[in-house]
Amino acid sequence: MTPFVVPADIDDVTVASGGNTYDRRMCDLLGLDKVPVAGRWPTPSTKARVALADTLAEIPDGSVALIDGLVACGVPEVVVPHTRRLKLVVLLHLQLADETGVQPERAAGLDRREREVLRAASAVVATSEWAARRAIAHHGLDPKRVRTAPPGTDPAPRAAGTDAGDQLLCLASVTQRKGHDVLAQALANLADLPWTCVCVGSVRRDPGHARRVQGLVDKLGISNKMIIAGPLPDADLDATFAKTDLLVLPSRRETFGMVITEALVRGIPVLTTNVDALPHTLGPGTSSGGMLVPADDVPALTAALRRWLTDAELRERLREAARARVVEDWPTAAKRLAGVLR
Structure with a gap:
């Protein structure tokens, strides 16, 4: 062995x-x-x-x-x-x-x-x-x-999502590399729109940064909408995926981005950054089932999120593309x- x-x-x-x-x-x-x-x-x-x-x-x-x-x-x-x-x-x-x-x-x-x-x-x-x-x-x-x-990836049921498309998920350990601080600032710019973003992932990898992110969320006044949930048991994570409309991964560096394929196998579109391996993991062009923005760019992330939340045609197009994707098991x-x- x-x-x-x-x-x-x-x-x-x-x-x-x-x-x-x-x-x-x-x-x-x-x-x-x-x-x-x-x-x-x-x-x-x-x-x-x-x-x-x-x-x-x-x-x-x-x-x-x-x-x-x-x-x-x-x-x-x-x-x-x-x-x-x-x-x-x-x-x-x-x-x-x-x-x-x-x-x-x-x-x-x-x-x-x-x-x-x-x-x-x-x-x-x-x-x-x-x-x-x-x-x-x-x-x-x-x-x-x-x-x-x-x-x-493991086989998974297709996520039901919502008609409004306003249920967002960020699945990543709360470390500086994952960009939760950028996400918080972008979401704070969308106070005029309905949305909820659940952030699932370890807060123990970098507890000091996790505290700073929570402090930023509190300071921006979005703690009731951007929820730092910490890690979840598999059953609870599956339930969270089932009602998710969009996975958001605002990473600064990434060698693959497993959560992207975990979302795509469920037919969930992805919004992530165009750094390192992420464009390849997401896939090329409009058939990818997602959108790319520059890392560390609050205005670009804000604009992409606003477009997702306000453009029903875009949401449907990306959902269809995500559901058509074939990812390796x-x-x-x-x-x-x-x-x-x-």
Whole structure:
């Protein structure tokens, strides 16, 4: 059984993330040996470093082992020595320095550490073609050792939505990279229109930023309409999806954007930003089932939301396009990763 070394919080619903979902699904579908390791990277404690070193040391020489980049990429002094005896495959969800808000000096240090790990690995798996190309260019990797295995989706019933189209959902951890502050400012500009926006996602990834977002929402006077709900159990999230008209993802950086395909599989249109992998994940042109705006652009996001809320013809056109989209399922996604491991 192939070991898969993953973050210790992989099953903690209070810090749910697309990366953790991806890791869990691959373990289940491929029968990988899930090995959680204590500590959050890229700043692991001494105890966490020792735990990771012990975990890798227990894997027999010559074995294929998969390791989450959030575990591996910040600690080359622990990981690189084992690449000489293991066929180590690094799953790169997000380059460490891409987390919004990282100071330049720290970002440069994370880049150096990550580059050392990725260059030493037997293979690197990225979750989108965009992320693969960027990793190759940014870190000078051999393209032959970089593979792509995008996330999948589960079958889901079509969302009923509402006639007015005024039920909005932002499904993302409340971190600076996800752009909730931009969304709050845009929504505050729409006081003349009816709408409700439920923000579902962890507030523990960056509690300081989550508090600032809630403070901004309160200051703008929209706390009764933009609701920071935190994480929801699967049943409650399914119920929220069922009544959602539009998914809004105002991210500043994104290597795939799993929530986009999760919305599209339910026939829910998407409003997101034209950064990184998001245009590819959403799909091209009018057949995509969504709209793109620049990141960090409050006026553009305001205008797109106003257009959605006031243009019934646009809503129907995007709904029809979203319902017609075909997105990859998890078994197909798992086959791609299995191919790399073979």
